[in-house]
Amino acid sequence: MRGEDNRIMTREMEKKLVETLLLILAVALGVGVAAAGFSLATTAGIRSAQELALPQYREIAVSTRTEAEDFDSPAQMGSDETVTLTIADLAAVEEIPDVTGGFIMQEDNYRLGNPMSRFGGGQSPPDGGGAPPEGDMAPGEDQPADAPAPPQDDRFASMQEAMAEMNAEMENEPEPIIEELHGYAVSADFFTIRGLYTEEGSLFTESDMENQRPLMVVGSEIAATIFEDGIALGRKLQVFDKIYTISGVLEETGTEIDRRVFTPLQVGATMMMRGPGGFHGDSSVLYFSVGDTAHLNRAADQLLTWFNAEYGEGAVNLNIPRTEAAEAADRNGRLITLIMFLAMAGLMIASVNVSNILMGRAMRREKMVGILKALGASRKRIFRLFFEEALVIGIGGSLLGVLLSLAITRIMTLSMGLEAFSAAGVAGGILLALAITLGLTLYPAFQASRIEAAQAMRTE
Amino acid sequence: MIELVNIEKHYDLGEMKVKALDGISLTINRGDFVAVMGPSGSGKSTLMNIVGLLDSSTGGTYKLEGYEIHDLSDKEQARIRNRHFGFIFQSFNLFPELNALENVMLPMGYAGVSPTERKNRAAELLDQVGLSHRLYHYPTMMSGGEQQRVAIARALSNRPDLIIADEPTGNLPSDKGKEILDTLINLNREGVTIMMVTHNDDQGALAHRQIHIRDGKVAQVREGALK
Numbered sequence: 001m002r003g004e005d006n007r008i009m010t011r012e013m014e015k016k017l018v019e020t021l022l023l024i025l026a027v028a029l030g031v032g033v034a035a036a037g038f039s040l041a042t043t044a045g046i047r048s049a050q051e052l053a054l055p056q057y058r059e060i061a062v063s064t065r066t067e068a069e070d071f072d073s074p075a076q077m078g079s080d081e082t083v084t085l086t087i088a089d090l091a092a093v094e095e096i097p098d099v100t101g102g103f104i105m106q107e108d109n110y111r112l113g114n115p116m117s118r119f120g121g122g123q124s125p126p127d128g129g130g131a132p133p134e135g136d137m138a139p140g141e142d143q144p145a146d147a148p149a150p151p152q153d154d155r156f157a158s159m160q161e162a163m164a165e166m167n168a169e170m171e172n173e174p175e176p177i178i179e180e181l182h183g184y185a186v187s188a189d190f191f192t193i194r195g196l197y198t199e200e201g202s203l204f205t206e207s208d209m210e211n212q213r214p215l216m217v218v219g220s221e222i223a224a225t226i227f228e229d230g231i232a233l234g235r236k237l238q239v240f241d242k243i244y245t246i247s248g249v250l251e252e253t254g255t256e257i258d259r260r261v262f263t264p265l266q267v268g269a270t271m272m273m274r275g276p277g278g279f280h281g282d283s284s285v286l287y288f289s290v291g292d293t294a295h296l297n298r299a300a301d302q303l304l305t306w307f308n309a310e311y312g313e314g315a316v317n318l319n320i321p322r323t324e325a326a327e328a329a330d331r332n333g334r335l336i337t338l339i340m341f342l343a344m345a346g347l348m349i350a351s352v353n354v355s356n357i358l359m360g361r362a363m364r365r366e367k368m369v370g371i372l373k374a375l376g377a378s379r380k381r382i383f384r385l386f387f388e389e390a391l392v393i394g395i396g397g398s399l400l401g402v403l404l405s406l407a408i409t410r411i412m413t414l415s416m417g418l419e420a421f422s423a424a425g426v427a428g429g430i431l432l433a434l435a436i437t438l439g440l441t442l443y444p445a446f447q448a449s450r451i452e453a454a455q456a457m458r459t460e
Numbered sequence: 461m462i463e464l465v466n467i468e469k470h471y472d473l474g475e476m477k478v479k480a481l482d483g484i485s486l487t488i489n490r491g492d493f494v495a496v497m498g499p500s501g502s503g504k505s506t507l508m509n510i511v512g513l514l515d516s517s518t519g520g521t522y523k524l525e526g527y528e529i530h531d532l533s534d535k536e537q538a539r540i541r542n543r544h545f546g547f548i549f550q551s552f553n554l555f556p557e558l559n560a561l562e563n564v565m566l567p568m569g570y571a572g573v574s575p576t577e578r579k580n581r582a583a584e585l586l587d588q589v590g591l592s593h594r595l596y597h598y599p600t601m602m603s604g605g606e607q608q609r610v611a612i613a614r615a616l617s618n619r620p621d622l623i624i625a626d627e628p629t630g631n632l633p634s635d636k637g638k639e640i641l642d643t644l645i646n647l648n649r650e651g652v653t654i655m656m657v658t659h660n661d662d663q664g665a666l667a668h669r670q671i672h673i674r675d676g677k678v679a680q681v682r683e684g685a686l687k
């Protein structure tokens with residue numbers, strides 16, 4: 001029931017518009033900060049959990065000592081003690097129960113284009129440019145013997161022949177618009193262990209590896225950009241002395257994988273001729289996947305024992321990526337706790353102040369309460385009268401606070417590049433903030449309802 | 461109608477004990493016009509507040525139409541104040557945020573009267589106290605006498621059985637005071653019970669009964685001329 005007493009409150013509020021608006025603003029700040037804090041904490045928590053659930057955080061990386069150190073002292077590269085990890089070392093998977101799978105990975109760069117044009121000799125096209133062979137190469141191919149003869153032996157001749165064959169194969173292929181690809185030669189289990197699937201085409205298999213088939217699986221971003229027309233699957237790429245066929249395109253992952261290419265690891269193949277980077281023979285890293293992350297350390301100990309027995313004490317280096325990620329998550333967690341604490345402190349300061357001001361308002365209207373009671377207002381009615389006022393401030397402030405929290409999370413998202421908005425987080429924050437604000441505004445309303453009419457009438 | 465037996469109101473101020481009311485017994489019958497008199501600080505207002513259910517006694521019994529007031533809930537007491545009592549105060553106590561009409565309408569809202577009905581009745585009541593030309597005036601725009609007449613209209617809005625008036629003419633010049641008193645006498649003639657505090661002997665003389673209070677006790681009860 002709305003009566004003339006409500007009208008008193010409304011007119012009072014209108015008269016004190018500035019004070020009322022400031023109260024609403026105070027609530028909005030408290031609620032906004034709390035909701036934004038909640039939202040940030042929720043998204044950060046989810047992100048940490050999701051990240052640690054990624055397959056690479058259940059792996060142990062095994063590399064050779066030299067690999068681990070070669071950044072600091074590349075001179076050791078060719079030293080006699082160099083151990084080369086091979087696919088045979090994946091046998092450790094069978095020996096250690098905690099380890100459920102493994103793969104080998106070798107970082108590589110793939111420079112695209114005709115190597116003859118780059119080296120400027122032999123069967124290079126007449127234009128001498130960097131372009132791969134075009135139609136005008138055809139005559140040379142028909143009569144290789146007529147070609148201008150550089151000093152040559154049989155080996156060179158066979159190489160020339162191979163080049164000519166390659167040129168013929170690449171003849172009708174479109175030209176890629178990317179010069180160099182970055183990626184890895186991997187063993188087939190890499191994809192299953194990392195949980196990678198193809199969008200188009202297929203992944204290579206163990207038999208592809210054994211048969212040394214020149215296949216290439218590319219990340220989604222590479223697939224979309226390598227050729228002008230955006231088509232990648234089935235296309236051929238010449239990388240030095242090899243022609244790769246793009247046999248699969250990976251699903252988009254939103255990670256670095258999208259910008260990488262993968263080729264089957266060449267079992268036992270010589271690495272001597274791989275790209276201008278030269279010798280890559282010992283850059284392999286073995287990854288072992290552990291079923292239960294709780295047993296990562298135990299599995300690492302067992303792996304170390306296994307490799308020490310195989311290659312001698314200290315020959316390999318073990319690294320558990322999860323340890324570092326978990327530490328980072330932990331650091332984040334503490335930072336989030338601090339942010340939450342500050343957000344809650346902001347909310348409390350705002351709420352306590354609003355409560356205090358409402359209390360003052362109620363006490364200044366003591367006389368009014370006394371008269372209302374004399375005219376027939378019950379305690380409940382007085383409570384409701386004051387609580388409605390608090391509600392207007394609380395709800396108004398909360399609505400404004402929602403906008404504020406949306407703005408804050410949006411700014412955080414934009415400035416940090418991290419998704420900071422979580423509907424559940426904002427909703428939770430708003431609810432909590434509203435509960436605290438209303439709780440603290442209930443008190444002044446309750447106090448107002450307890451004002452003794454007789455006492456109130458004596459005050460002027 | 462009202463029966464007070466040995467009503468006490470003690471204030472405990474630590475060291476000091478203030479006995480604002482110290483064993484008051486009195487009966488007010490339906491249709492009475494009672495004047496409460498006595499020196500300042502004798503406890504007149506305290507008595508009126510207890511009778512009006514604005515304050516509670518610390519001792520004694522208060523029966524209203526046979527009901528022990530002490531046993532009534534806040535809600536029931538509020539209902540009695542709203543439906544059966546009408547208050548008139550020395551300082552008028554109108555709501556400055558409301559105009560004359562709204563001030564008179566307010567208690568009818570608590571009684572569940574619809575807005576149009578309470579507006580009509582408020583206008584009627586204001587007309588009766590001679591303020592039909594002041595319906596939309598706010599208290600600050602009215603003279604003391606006008607304000608008190610609005611207060612009377614407000615006290616009458618729910619057709620009370622008892623008017624509780626604490627020095628209703630105390631803040632008014634004597635001619636305006638006389639008008640207010642005449643209004644009360646007329647109401648009494650129509651059957652409304654009136655309990656009024658006054659310092660004015662002439663006004664007291666117009667009541668059926670004068671109850672003199674001194675130091676929280678009934679010092680003397682005198683029958684008036686009007687009976």
Ligand SMILES: Nc1ncnc2c1ncn2[C@@H]1O[C@H](COP(=O)(O)OP(=O)(O)OP(=O)(O)O)[C@@H](O)[C@H]1O
Pocket residue numbers: 471473478479480499500501502503504505506507
């Ligand atoms: N809250 C209180 N605490 C202590 N003493 C109080 C309180 N309220 C009233 N009193 C005392 O009770 C006594 C009676 O007060 P009351 O207001 O009833 O007097 P009164 O007869 O109405 O006087 P006046 O003619 O001046 O209005 C006074 O002595 C007053 O000081």
Ligand SMILES: [Mg+2]
Pocket residue numbers: 504505506626
């Ligand atoms: Mg008094």
